[in-house]
Amino acid sequence: MSKYTTIAIFGLIAISAILYTYFFYFKIEERLPIYQPSQINPALVDPSLIAEKDHRISDFNLYNQLGDTVSLSDLEGKILIVDFFFTRCATICPILTSNLKLIHDRLPDGVHILSHSVTPVADSVSVLAAYAEKYHADPSKWWFLTGSKDEVYRLARTSYFACLDEGDGGYQDFIHTENVVLVDPSGRLRGFYDGTKEKEISQLYLDLATLKKELSKIN
Template identity: 50%
Template structure:
């Protein structure tokens, strides 16, 4: 091959090679859709988890408005979580079985997303009469809660139990939120910036916690401006 011809051909070959790489990448991107999490409506969930009054709903389910009291005695509503991705759970401070594991795992999640303003956490006491503000404050201090990221809440029992059954689909049993009613669940529920449910996770399982971390990052990509 003529040396001059070879020298002239090198830039052309380089451009062609670069163009080929870009084309392959573009085709791969088009053929590989970005992973998205499902949106859960009542009809998508185990019927035992869903209140009979809403089991027929197939679209547009959102977490209902709420009003709770946190570890500082502040009123916490859906407005505190507006534009946020958050993880919700149900616990009680005197629990000696699954709750300590769950709370420690939310602590791990808090550490992962400590500097990320997009992500928050919301814990609901299922024994709100016993879990007063002072009890929650002591519990929060013991568990290393960052107040700006994680609200540990008490409030009206019927309101909390309605949220667990009609909004978050967090528990299998039925009840009316009365004196003898009691819920106890290991479920973590992932909620997006539109107040839609995007995932359910076992809050006592390390593999599910890793899956939850990955899913939060997927949601963040979905809601990028």
């Protein structure tokens, strides 16, 4: 073996050792993006919010299927999965809710699902209770929410960016969206998914694991 061949082999071994050390000890952990309004479809964002640099969801006061008044403070430290539906919907909502049931049935600790009724006048607490029972929803993991239409629509449009930025929450206003939003415990938007597609629901579940791993390194 020539001197140059020996040097080349030792050089390759040294480079391999360096690369191994880098990837083993210093590899970049996968992290979910933190979405700001400027990174979201402009049709979903109020123009006055586009310039926000640290968007967080806002507080709320709504009623869950148990009749409890609930707010964001009741979910402190929780990862949130958020959607919008109505109980009389016969098109996308049953698919959306059934897919969220798949998540619910294997929901990790520290995660809560929030399903907001977009027809809160019709979807009273008792109606939501029956709907939740139909899907065997555990209220410690999944809330079906009703309350002020104006507040629900404000949340959809200015907190979660889950639907087109059109309408004022008035009598004629109506939201119908398949979007599901992933929110971290700091109120930041971390993912958007089409809740009617099982592939995207599967991705949501994978992203939950990624987010929980990220948070475990912080706490």
